[in-house]
Amino acid sequence: MLTFVARRLLATIPVLAIVAIFVFLMLRLTPGDPAAVIAGDYANSQQIAEIRAKLGLDEPLVTQFFIWAGRGLQGDFGESFFFKRTVAELILQRVEPTLALAVCTIILAVLIAVPLGVIAAHRHGGWIDRIVMGFSVLGFSVPVFVVGYLLIYVFAIQLSWVPVQGYRSPADGLGDFFQRIILPSCTLAVIYIALIARITRASVIEVLGEDYIRTARAKGLTERTVLMRHALRNAAVPIVTVIGIGIALLIGGVVVTESVYNIPGLGRLTVDAVLARDYPVIQAVILMFSFVYVLINLAIDLAYSFFDPRIRY
Amino acid sequence: MKLSRILAGAIAGTALGAAVLFTPTTGAQAQNTLRVVMHSDLKILDPIWTTAYIVRNHGYMIYDTLFSMDEKLDVKPQMVDKYEVSGDKLTYTFTLRDGLKFHDGNPVTTDDVIASLRRWGAKDSMGQKLLSFVKDFEKVDAKTFKLVLKEPYGLVLQSLGKPSSNVPFIMPKRVAETDPNTQISDFIGSGPFVFAKDEWRPGNKTVYTKFADYKPRSEPSSGLAGGKVVKVDRVEWLSMPDHQTAVNALIAGEIDFIEAPPHDLVPVLKAEKSIELVTWNPLGNQYTMRLNHLHKPFDNPKVRQAVTVVLNQEDFLKAVVGDPDYYKVCKAMFICGTPLESTAGMDGLLESKFDVARKMLQEAGYDGTPIVLMHSTDLQVLTNLAPVAKSLMERAGFKVDMQSMDWQTLVARRAKKDPPTAGGWHAFLTSWVSADILNPVMAGFMNSACDKAMFGWPCDEQMEKIRDDFSRESDPAKQKALAEAAQKRAMEVVTHIHLGQWYLAGAARKGVVAGIPTAPAPVFWNVSKTGK
Numbered sequence: 001m002l003t004f005v006a007r008r009l010l011a012t013i014p015v016l017a018i019v020a021i022f023v024f025l026m027l028r029l030t031p032g033d034p035a036a037v038i039a040g041d042y043a044n045s046q047q048i049a050e051i052r053a054k055l056g057l058d059e060p061l062v063t064q065f066f067i068w069a070g071r072g073l074q075g076d077f078g079e080s081f082f083f084k085r086t087v088a089e090l091i092l093q094r095v096e097p098t099l100a101l102a103v104c105t106i107i108l109a110v111l112i113a114v115p116l117g118v119i120a121a122h123r124h125g126g127w128i129d130r131i132v133m134g135f136s137v138l139g140f141s142v143p144v145f146v147v148g149y150l151l152i153y154v155f156a157i158q159l160s161w162v163p164v165q166g167y168r169s170p171a172d173g174l175g176d177f178f179q180r181i182i183l184p185s186c187t188l189a190v191i192y193i194a195l196i197a198r199i200t201r202a203s204v205i206e207v208l209g210e211d212y213i214r215t216a217r218a219k220g221l222t223e224r225t226v227l228m229r230h231a232l233r234n235a236a237v238p239i240v241t242v243i244g245i246g247i248a249l250l251i252g253g254v255v256v257t258e259s260v261y262n263i264p265g266l267g268r269l270t271v272d273a274v275l276a277r278d279y280p281v282i283q284a285v286i287l288m289f290s291f292v293y294v295l296i297n298l299a300i301d302l303a304y305s306f307f308d309p310r311i312r313y
Numbered sequence: 314m315k316l317s318r319i320l321a322g323a324i325a326g327t328a329l330g331a332a333v334l335f336t337p338t339t340g341a342q343a344q345n346t347l348r349v350v351m352h353s354d355l356k357i358l359d360p361i362w363t364t365a366y367i368v369r370n371h372g373y374m375i376y377d378t379l380f381s382m383d384e385k386l387d388v389k390p391q392m393v394d395k396y397e398v399s400g401d402k403l404t405y406t407f408t409l410r411d412g413l414k415f416h417d418g419n420p421v422t423t424d425d426v427i428a429s430l431r432r433w434g435a436k437d438s439m440g441q442k443l444l445s446f447v448k449d450f451e452k453v454d455a456k457t458f459k460l461v462l463k464e465p466y467g468l469v470l471q472s473l474g475k476p477s478s479n480v481p482f483i484m485p486k487r488v489a490e491t492d493p494n495t496q497i498s499d500f501i502g503s504g505p506f507v508f509a510k511d512e513w514r515p516g517n518k519t520v521y522t523k524f525a526d527y528k529p530r531s532e533p534s535s536g537l538a539g540g541k542v543v544k545v546d547r548v549e550w551l552s553m554p555d556h557q558t559a560v561n562a563l564i565a566g567e568i569d570f571i572e573a574p575p576h577d578l579v580p581v582l583k584a585e586k587s588i589e590l591v592t593w594n595p596l597g598n599q600y601t602m603r604l605n606h607l608h609k610p611f612d613n614p615k616v617r618q619a620v621t622v623v624l625n626q627e628d629f630l631k632a633v634v635g636d637p638d639y640y641k642v643c644k645a646m647f648i649c650g651t652p653l654e655s656t657a658g659m660d661g662l663l664e665s666k667f668d669v670a671r672k673m674l675q676e677a678g679y680d681g682t683p684i685v686l687m688h689s690t691d692l693q694v695l696t697n698l699a700p701v702a703k704s705l706m707e708r709a710g711f712k713v714d715m716q717s718m719d720w721q722t723l724v725a726r727r728a729k730k731d732p733p734t735a736g737g738w739h740a741f742l743t744s745w746v747s748a749d750i751l752n753p754v755m756a757g758f759m760n761s762a763c764d765k766a767m768f769g770w771p772c773d774e775q776m777e778k779i780r781d782d783f784s785r786e787s788d789p790a791k792q793k794a795l796a797e798a799a800q801k802r803a804m805e806v807v808t809h810i811h812l813g814q815w816y817l818a819g820a821a822r823k824g825v826v827a828g829i830p831t832a833p834a835p836v837f838w839n840v841s842k843t844g845k
Binding site for chain 1: 718
């Protein structure tokens with residue numbers, strides 16, 4: 001197992017190297033010039049050229065890449081072109097809100113979606129199943145921002161139960177934290193509830209047709225025990241896969257939710273950096289996301305052996 | 314039994330959670346903290362390094378200026394107590410007010426002022442012009458200095474009281490000695506607010522606290538001039554990229570003021586009884602089309618003139634702003650309602666005379682070369698401009714290749730002199746803050762110094778002579794005559810085409826926020842907050 005983990009972690013090195021080269025080139029080949037953004041809308045060509053030189057953007061691409069990669073290998077991803085702050089400092093400031101939103105969303109989604117999926121499978125073809133599947137289609141179809149604005153209108157503006165926007169760290173008080181994270185989490189969870197419930201349902205339906213389920217029922221076990229101990233556990237591998245993919249997708253999916261609820265997280269940092277062509281920030285954030293994707297995939301693989309003892313690494 | 318305990322626990326937990334969660338939230342705001350949403354996030358902190366308006370606004374919070382422009386557009390002393398101009402108009406002697414202090418407690422001296430003016434003069438176009446006339450800055454003592462000119466220059470006070478980017482803000486000497494092309498890293502000013510660096514969260518919020526030692530002038534506040542009296546303890550600029558979220562937050566009382574809600578949300582705000590719309594910048598803004606003089610067919614003045622004939626202002630203003638309360642058709646290049654307002658040289662122009670334009674194109678020998686029109690798609694106040702221009706130009710016989718892109722791509726591309734077929738461009742549309750274009754020297758698009766001009770690179774000796782004469786002139790009547798000459802020449806050369814004035818309404822909580830100054834930049838002195 002340890003050899004497997006070590007091998008997988010080592011495999012991240014070429015992945016990250018390829019991502020680094022790709023991102024670096026993609027950014028440089030995309031139209032736009034951070035110096036022009038910095039100089040402002042009404043700066044002249046000379047002012048822009050002076051700033052380009054100051055940022056080292058007038059160096060050949062290869063030189064720029066090796067300077068950046070060399071520093072990156074030492075853990076220094078440089079300073080944002082705009083903020084007088086290091087990229088690491090900026091990312092650290094933004095990790096917590098995004099992590100909090102992602103964790104709350106996935107907990108909410110799993111807690112709601114898995115039981116819904118199991119119930120729908122158990123009542124396959126019945127009205128509960130149809131309602132769950134109907135919700136699932138709706139969850140996929142309605143854009144995140146529509147759900148967000150709807151929830152804000154009802155719960156923040158009409159009922160004044162929670163604030164419209166903003167984020168508070170759990171360190172500043174759990175009450176404030178939950179007040180502000182509940183609506184964004186519900187908003188973002190809708191699509192994942194739809195996804196996970198659907199996969200859970202399909203997976204459990206498939207397992208319920210297996211011989212060992214018939215045997216369990218023949219032994220006189222209660223339907224609840226059959227479902228929870230035998231069916232769900234054996235259906236877990238695809239569910240875990242989809243939850244893992246969901247977590248990975250969440251990292252990208254938080255962008256809209258962070259904008260609608262004004263949460264200063266990584267999603268907004270990325271969008272702001274892209275719009276302003278803040279190369280050091282974009283490069284570091286994408287590298288970090290890639291690393292997280294690799295780790296999530298590793299975690300999923302390890303989780304398989306927990307749910308299915310036949311799988312061993 | 315077990316189940317009932319679980320149920321009881323669940324109910325108690327839910328009740329507790331609900332008590333924590335669903336408490337009305339508006340009461341949580343501190344009474345003396347003014348929370349505002351500005352037009353963009355503050356990323357850069359050096360108002361000399363960039364011309365971005367958000368950084369200019371930040372400058373007004375923490376720095377002070379020698380002179381300021383009042384509501385009537387007159388330049389008034391601000392940090393300066395008194396000044397004298399010698400009989401030959403070559404020496405200006407300035408004396409600073411008593412009690413001026415930086416946020417670190419050090420007094421403001423003439424050393425700081427001179428260093429700040431030199432750094433500003435190295436970057437700003439009006440500053441560069443001023444410094445080209447300056448022979449020397451002479452320090453008399455800690456509070457008095459002389460500005461000695463090589464020859465008379467008519468815009469000394471207008472330059473020092475320049476209201477918009479780049480504003481000649483006064484910084485401590487050690488900061489002002491930073492290379493003008495390097496961003497400063499020390500944010501000590503002598504303005505009415507202190508920048509709370511430790512609380513600055515880029516992309517989230519910027520915090521300013523009241524500077525207790527600031528000594529406001531005794532005159533009442535007027536525009537950017539007069540007494541800057543701070544009436545709140547803190548001002549927080551919150552970054553909210555989603556306009557709808559900002560409007561929702563204002564309605565819910567979580568914020569107090571939005572600097573620039575988009576026009577499509579104005580009806581929502583108008584209908585809300587708890588909100589008041591405030592036109593804090595009555596000079597507004599001006600839409601402008603810029604043509605690239607370097608490449609065919611716009612290297613031909615006759616073709617450029619055909620564009621001035623084919624366009625009309627109202628179509629643009631209706632398409633973008635919509636509500637006539639927030640726009641004005643105005644053929645004066647130097648803004649309606651200002652001393653240099655004039656319609657000289659505008660007869661028959663901007664009236665969409667398609668037949669006349671078609672004939673002009675035939676006479677000019679326009680061969681159907683497609684016009685590469687850059688279309689900015691991500692800034693709402695600009696998005697609809699290019700499609701209107703395309704439609705009007707095509708009706709006169711132009712072939713238009715409208716290319717859509719985000720604003721930052723456009724900004725980078727417009728700096729390129731390459732032919733339009735090789736990544737260059739022919740035309741784009743933008744907007745100026747009116748306070749930046751009040752005369753021929755301030756108006757950046759009038760600069761016709763060929764390579765040294767702004768993107769578009771118009772090249773016209775006559776225009777440069779008029780601008781030079783204007784800068785030397787201090788008699789208002791002669792200045793007006795020169796401004797009219799500049800406007801006429803601008804329409805002959807077609808340095809740019811002005812497409813009407815438009816205004817943004819700020820939105821404030823009614824009965825809570827009061828005293829928002831009427832000025833070319835949003836400032837927060839004299840603003841009070843009563844209630845929660």
